[in-house]
Amino acid sequence: MSAYNWNWAVIVSEPYVGWLLDGLAVTVMLALSSWAIALVLGTVIGLARTLPSAPLRWLATGYVELFRNIPVLVQMFLWFFVLPELLPREAGHWLKRDLPHPEFFSAMVCLGLYTASRVAEQVRSGITSVPPGLAAAARASGLSLAQTYRYVLVPLGFRIIVPPLTSEFLGIFKNTSIALTIGVMEITASSRQIESYTFQGYEAFAAATALYLLLALLLLFLTRRIEARTRIPGWIARSNT
């Protein structure tokens, strides 16, 4: 057994630095596209959980319980390996062969739908922590249920959940690393690749860690600005979380 040969130059030399940057780009694209799905779907499902209609509530609750309780790693495998086999032959074929980067799209759908279940929980808790008298006042002045959501419950509910939502947003960046298990070349996968080519694993993972930290700092800065911008003068949210 020989001593480890440190060589930090590896991570800034070609082609490895390119691999890291490509990994970073894939991580960012995967996180942002999954987040778009999570935010839209999670909002719809979270709002559905607060509606008067019981069947809609049950459906939405079913979704949340299903996706929240299966480990993400298992969901990743289900989407990538199992789904194409369950679909009709044609569609399965298309997913595996014709769709460019099937692993990327599987990971995007997987992380999007999983995070949607978590966003939905936040949205529900935000809406239910709006003091009920406000909705009563809106209804009493003639606003319909939909208008009450649009002008009162949603603007207030979302302001209440800006902090937990931003932490979900940060979380989706971390969860993108799970996509390496189905072959997505994001940051972590890239650094593993560098390790296996150069045997400089410590440097490669240090670089990956630094990139994640940098991302986190950048996002933290962005989300702080959003929090400051959505703050209501003098109002302290009576949040129940």
Next chain:
Amino acid sequence: MIEIRDVSKWYGSFQVLKSCSVSVARGEVVVVCGPSGSGKSTLIKGVNGLEPCDEGEIVVDGLNVGVKADLRVLRTRVGMVFQNFELYPHLNVLDNICLAPMVVLKRKREEAEARARTLLGRVGLTDHALKFPAQLSGGQQQRVAIARSLAMDPVVMLFDEPTSALDPEMIKEVLDVMSDLARDGMTMIVVTHEMGFARRVADRIIFMDAGEIVEVRPPEAFFTAPESERARAFLSKILEH
């Protein structure tokens, strides 16, 4: 103007309203009083359908509260002021007042704002149009809430203990606004423990106890010679202090 006929309501097996009947004429001011839990809030929330009744019917200005299409129109003509003001915390004073006129009555912003400013003048808050609710005192918030209701040009105003959440020194400014309204001929139903206001402003007093309307009488008669033992007991309790 307001017809309440044989209205009953239950929460589970507990009967909150027991066959209540009363009618209120145009321009009349009626004060509802009675012990805590007697059903006062439930009764006036029945008038705009916030608490639907199980039996009997309520008709306001020819519109039946129990009919969905009627209820929508009715709510635009019946204003309600709540104990806790229920101003929308994310909107400034002007937007609080303009929301329902713009969304429900489809008024243009300039028109709605012009009206809002007139009403703010009327409740003595001209200089506070751009403040947020949390930046105002309780008495100011309640006056904004009254202006907000008036912006819909209601034919009836309902007040549910509008001064109960206020510090003593702010009660008068709110009662003064209400007295002005009454003098201008507004039809009003007011739940309140302010017996001085009731004596001066009310045309009739409704006394409720345990879900029943026990007495409906002019204030002088009610205060000097209550008919029922229950009203006597209630009055001796609240006039003591």
